[in-house]
Amino acid sequence: MRERIIGGYDHFVLPFMIGMIFILVYLLIAMIKVIMSLPASDRKKLALSLINPKIMYKNIRDIICDCLLHIKIFKRNLLLGYMHASIAFGWFMIIVIGHIEVMLFVPQRNGSLYYPLFYRFFVAEQNQTLKGAVFFFLMDFFLLVILSGIGLAMYKRIRSRALGMRRTTKPCFADRVALYCLWSIFPLRLLAEGFTAGISGGSFLTKPTNMLFASFLGNDMNIMPTWWAYSTVLGIFFLALPFSRYMHIPTEAFYIFLRNAGLKIHHPRKGVAEAEIYSCSSCGICLDACPMNVQKKNLPYSSVYFIRFQRRNNKKKINEIADKCLMCGKCVALCPVGVDSCGLKQAQRAVVNNTLPYDYKFLGTAGHTAAAPQNDDNGILYFAGCMTHLTPAIIKSMTKIFEAAGEKYLFADKDGGVCCGRPLMLAGKTEAAKEVIAKNTQNIMESGCKTVVLSCPICLKVLKEEYNLKGITLLHHTQYINNLIQQKRLVLNKSEESFVFHDPCELGRGCNIYNEPRNVLQSIGQLKKAGKEKKESICCGGSLGSLTLNYNDRVKITQESLNILTYNNPDKIVTACPLCLKTFSDQSARPVVDIAQTVAENICNGCIKQ
């Protein structure tokens, strides 16, 4: 173990050092900028989260699982996961091992930025010693891991389907520069270490490389050019990093801290939003996820391009994409980084639409039209919602179910009530929504009921997230019916009929309710699987989220969604959202019903008395 170069410096480290210092300064400034643009309360929250051991544990776990191992991508596709993990984890290990080597063998060089990277150049080692051999082996092993990942990445450019992706993002210029640098960093490292292996030693990868080249190149003159090339490519990569998609590598780790501290988007471009925008890796998983992309012309409206235009501050494009999105949340659910692109779009809409005038004075006079409140602690308030009033079959079925279960309930909006406020939130009129929310909260609290049963998942989501309803349980009717069945207050006839369940966006991805409706359906008939379900379910096309998507485009989405639902040829399509019900009913050849309807049809009236 001895230093080969006296002074521990050679000119070839300069390109690397320029890039490295640039990126470190850039990141520091960017981080300070983001933290400074957070509201004071959020900054306090972030500081507190850093001393909370529970959150810190979560931070570390998330960084290891998401940034290094890419567990989420592994779950989607093994090869794609391996490609990402091998490069990220392999590179991380090479850096860590490099540092360990410096610490153990040349402690006088501790703190030098370039030493761990160019260790093989500066230090000659004997692989006869156990220590040396172990490190040689580890370094070569991780280099091989990375090279296999790079090979897959190159193959993915030609045939992305082999790695489970139908479509991939179109890289921009800076992306290409960084991408080609990234591809060449590791083969160059192999060459550089290979040429040096004759002097500094090597292991199973670098030694044979050395011997191979020695046989026809035959001298050590190639050492310097390859190290220069390796250092230069690293330097260019770091210089291009902030302008390319690879900015996600440092930002993602930072964003995990913000996310786990529980910070919310407060502005479409500043603070948390900025961290999210730069955390996007442009991987393109959202391209395949987006229901709009059933038509190729809608590809430019995907989340990944929205975020790209956000980076470039292209206002026109940003607004165009933000207004088109269905807000179904599938891209958010599948995003390996967890970028809340729907939240970003909603914040962007608020910038445009929040100043639109409105007049909700009528809210003062709009109260519950239902009977006098019952002061029964277990009283149930049934809130049907606007959309459910367009599908009265759901209300009728719910009435029947309440009666069969012997439930005393209060019908909040029997003669039509006030909207829940979610459509206003989605349109970006948050201030207007707050007035509606205040009114509804007052009505619900005054009713004295402790449980609210809702038929519309759109209402449920906003009641859960935006309303301040302390001590009140919120249930969607699927949950409520499931509870009744479990408590044996409702007994159903089971038949041979087969169903497929469509997960409405707001119920599934929005409120995380997947199992209750399936339990209920299993007690009525056979439940068949859809082509894509649960988290991956496809929007019905009727979503209130999209502002500009026209009817013809929506029909295409509805048909695609129906095709995927009827994959296993069920007798009936069952859903749990009045909006989905209405949208599907217009298009489907098969009967479409709400889960309440199927339950009401199959109530076994005599069963409970027996």
Added chain:
Amino acid sequence: MANFGYSLTKSSRIDLNNRNIEKWNRLVELEPDVLKCMACGSCTASCTAGKFTKTSLRSAILYLQNGQEKEALEYIQSCLLCGKCFMVCPRAINTRHLLLSISKIYSNR
């Protein structure tokens, strides 16, 4: 003014010269669906806010065509954007975007 026990009613004359063609064209550009409306009134009949106020998209479109912009805005200012009109519209007009676009173009922000 002296009180005679009666008064003159305001003129109900519609002056089509008041119609701002430029704004209307901008509206058509933003949401071409506005031209599809056949004034059937399904939107008004199903309106959530319409139960409490005179909110009516159908009337708003008609008033805009007559050049009565202020009146048109009165008919949509209480809209809750709930989207029921979109669900019932037989012409499949993208009503929510139309409502937002009218507010954007015609109101003085």
